[in-house]
Amino acid sequence: MASNGKSSERQRIAQQRLRIIAGHLRKQEEADHIEIAAQECKAESSRTDTAKPNSVPKRRQEIMKWNGWGYSDSKFLFNKKGQAEFTGKRYRLSGLILPSLKEWFEGTFGANLQHKSPAAAALNAGAVPPPNLSESFVEELKATDIPFSHDAEDRVFRSHGHCLHEIFGLREGQYGRCPDMVVWPNCHIDVVKIVELACKHNVCLMPYGGGTSVSSALECPPEETRSIVSLDTSQMNQILWIDEKNLTAHVEAGIIGQDLERLLNESGYCTGHEPDSMEFSSLGGWVATRASGMKKNIYGNIEDLVVHIKMVTPRGVIEKSCQGPRMSTGPDVHHFILGSEGTLGVVTEVTMKIRPVPEYQKYGSVVFPNFQQGVACLREVAKQRCAPASIRLMDNEQFQFGHALKPQVSSMFTSFLDGLKKFYITKFKGFDPQQLCVATLLFEGDREKVLQHEKQVYDIAAKFGGLAAGEDNGQRGYMLTFVIAYLRDLGMDYYVMGESFETSVPWDRVLDLCRNVKERIVRECKEKGVQFPPLSTCRVTQTYDSGACVYFYFAFNYRGLSDPLNVYLQVEHAAREEILANGGSLSHHHGVGKLRKEWMQDAVSSVGLGMLKSVKEYVDPDNIFGNRNLL
Amino acid sequence: MASKSLCSRRDPVLKKRDDFEDVLEERRNSSDLRYAFKCYAPVLYKGLSPCTPTMLKTVVLQSEPLQYAINQVSAESGESVELVQEEAAAILEEMAHRLKLSTVRFFAFTLSKAFKRLFHSVCVNEEGLQRLQQAIHEHPVVLLPSHRSYMDFLMMSYILYTCDLKLPVIAAGMDFMSMKFVGEMLRMSGAFFIRRSFGGDKLYWAVFSEYVKTMLRSGYAPIEFFLEGTRSRTSKSLTPKLGLLNIAMEPFFKGEVFDVSLMPVSISYERVLEEALYARELLGVPKPKESTSGLLKARKIFSEDYGSMHVYFGSPVSVRSLAQGRINRSQYNLVPRHIPQKPSNEIQSFVNDTAYQLVRMQEENMVLKPWVLIATVLMQNLDGMELSQLVEQTVWLRDLARSFGAFLDWPDHTSSSKVVSSSLSLHRNLASVCGGRVCLLVGRPPGPESPETALFERAVSVLSCASYRNQILHVFLRPALLAVAMQAATSPRKDEVYNCFSFLRNMFSNEFILCPGESVQDFDEACYLLMKCGAVQMLPQGIGTTDSGRVTLPYLCAMLEPFMQGYQVVCRYLCEETTDNLTEKQFVPAVRSFAVKLHLAGSLRCYEALSSDLQKNALAALLRLNAVKKVKMADQVVLKVNKMAVNSLEDTLGGKIPTQKPVLARL
């Protein structure tokens, strides 16, 4: 039977696709297991034939950390022997020993395993300020049957994103202003009801998707006197339909990345949108922040991927009347929604482009003698418009960092740096191990084209002194991006605090910007009394025709500082000033939130800001969506 | 505020300075040849990518900014791009240095011999060199020495070589190139040559600025140039030139380097080699062309004793720190960086302020010898004085200078009279002691003696002596301006005195280094210093003179008197003598002969009025104050004088008009 054949073909592709995702995301078999198990447990009625996923329970704290990154069962720690290991079963690194991490960690930060700075053990519900509820709102909400809670744990969980200062505060047991209650709408209509009630009772609403914001977007404005209601979209998580003729899928905005991909994969499709936070971040969050996925070179960024958006605002529902692929109907109203950061309303449903799952996927890596050569190569690749699905260039520090995450192999007793030197001096003659840097690559498509493409890219790389360095190095590079947030928690256990931030910049300024920002961080840390030189590193993570996206990590040992958080905030502030002074943008994809608001006017001019304000004033005159981001 | 970060103004006296070491000492005790062939392995810039002088030229010629300029020039002139490219290559060829270690070693050898004959000692602050070494490692460095002598840059390179520091490349004037051999030798020791004027020449400018910037960006070597642009003939610091400093800072503004370190260096000579030459030049004897044979004739120089010299490497100034909060670097975001942009007002004033601050830092670290004090005293006693009186006044002045924070090198364990007499003996060509009286020596004019030639010879010795006094003027300048202002003000009220002060400061800001916009700070500093030395006190009714002030203040006034008079002479000339067609070229000789006339008639005793330096500065001030205007007529520049304005400035300087406000208002 033709149709049967087709569906089994589809299943085959889906299986393959799953393996691919598992490849850079999680441990293969267990991952399948867990999710299948989770799905079986889920006993809710489904509105499509696809089973409703349940990766995100209402009580998130049951599977996720309330004061750190990710799943509760997964974390880095130094075991009794002083070796680093990663716990749990979810990831490829799970259960493995990382013999080099300790040396790298101590050497890089001057940290010491004897000096611990553990987090507060458990959430102290008594210390959470009591909720400020609007009785009338609660009364009417009850009548709608939409689930809600004002449990302290639920509220604290939704009082923050994942900026360093937010997590650091939680670890110290400081809770700040929390939402007064949480509501879990199940669908678009629920949202319409909630927004109506909020307007009626003058309650402040804050949309909450995956909670992965890194711009202070989810922080409750301390000056807000109204009752704040966190609108958790996690239960609006279904794929409502798939249109194979036009290759689109209509999806509820609360779905998180990994579920969306998994469910689409089952039908042989994918969106290809893979931000590093895709395990937790939501479709609505992507739209609201103008997110960018690692494979944007093939699939595009979120603004390229959306075909239709439905958003509930205090003025009513905004959506376009058709799904035409492009329109000339004045300024694109989608662009008021994309990047609105929860200030205008709740994105409830999105029609997204989908693609058949690629047949073949291959990692790769290239080692360059130095960062300049690497950047020149990426620029050339962008010029020839032959960038693979993903191409990223790590600087030397990050390359070393990546190496420190190599799981246990036989040569247990050689020190990390020695091993590194030996390997690279023998393998890449003439490359200085303190200078070389590595580009990681991910190719996708049909097998033949991938191999062809691969050759093209390696040929270009060779012109810039780049030498192919294997799939393994490439894959480890991508793994790093998924575990880096877990590593930050480990650092914080030992007096090391760190953060990442990003920008976009024209090609000709990439090198200057990278050098100056890294150096500025080092300088600022020194001036602010940080005892040990910080880790200050960057990578070029995206290429465009006219420029690139650059991502920075910085981390430092804060022992001996009386107010480490303040030092950190000042350094980050200085780094952003440096970025702007060097022609970088305020943000490529993290958004503005409240963290970068002070620069917004400079970034878009006062007229530009005025335009945005006037939209806000029209759409939400009473500031119901009062998270005070952006403007 | 930028000025605050540069140097603490409130109490210059507390400024701590490093100790010196004599770099010649070792030369006197060990082989010069071995020294010349020593291992030379200086610390380099951490971000350096190794590059030869030839590679450097290629990089410059292929650079985007230069290619852009070449295309533009080609489009404008209609010449082919290839032709313009060749022109650019030729310009670069003429300009570029060809630093060669072998030449440097040759210089190290010969200069050792020369310096040992010329100088007792060459004292350098070791700590400054350490700071420099660190700075070179961290960031591109710009070395900014003061400029009093041709010796300056030879000496700089000599010291850096001796102390195993990275040798600089030096921006030198093209005039050297007329001495074929010497020019090439200098080129091979790191000099690169710039034409004196290339105002409108786009291509030249592009080659030049790209050459400098390329070296800077890559941290190739420290770049050395003279902020003052040329050797000061008067020993006063000159108003800084901004062109090169602008170029040197641009890579920072555009984010091409993280920072640039500016390092002021103060070079002071106990006896300036060119001393008498300068005085003659100021009086209108054309300067001898720098020809090789001329330099060789200068061999006679070697038979003389030039005492000691001091080189003080100041603290590196970070352009980044200075610009923090003042310059918005994102102004460069919207235009590709290889396209030249006219500096914004913000940038221009920043560069200007920085240049002034740097020159002041040079001034502050100039070492002053006892002779400088002696010359200052002699300048107020041109008819000669008793030796004992000279000693007494010199000591008095020394103590005053010390209390103002002067960087004096006065021998500690020697009696004052001995100090004075040994200074007099070193400078026996300028002053002589005869029967217990000290007077200036006046040479005999060549040819028949006439009143005019006699005047001329006397002026030579007075101006030579004045150049030593000038070395210390920056120490006394602000208090002296205050002293004059107090004398001129109609009441001791602080605001009135300030008005006078500010007028004078404005008038003389081409004559002395007075940072633009810092009138109030300067006034405060002057008040502070005069109170500190007990000359004035703050009373409810204003600034009051104390008993000791009745000696100090007139002394300070007298120090400025030649300038007050000189400016009045210039004003008088412009009011009384000019016709409508005074050209700019005629100005200096015309004022000079006017001054000569006054001298011969006995109505003028001031010799500075004869100095072209003062005359030009006065004119610059009048132009700045709009009392005189330049008008282009045919191919001449003519000076249009607003006689009323000039007249009233003259009256104000002469104390005939008490308050300056209305004058300025009218201008």
Ligand SMILES: Cc1cc2nc3c(=O)[nH]c(=O)nc-3n(C[C@H](O)[C@H](O)[C@H](O)COP(=O)(O)OP(=O)(O)OC[C@H]3O[C@@H](n4cnc5c(N)ncnc54)[C@H](O)[C@@H]3O)c2cc1C
């Ligand atoms: C480890 C890590 C890696 C990351 N990697 C990437 C990356 O590769 N690419 C990238 O683009 N970002 C990345 N981010 C940032 C973050 O994941 C994105 O901003 C993401 O889009 C936020 O989605 P979320 O669902 O978590 O939104 P949340 O954090 O819950 O909310 C973010 C903002 O969007 C608003 N919002 C959320 N949902 C809705 C909705 N349905 N309607 C209206 N407003 C809504 C919220 O009010 C808030 O202002 C990363 C963050 C972390 C911590």
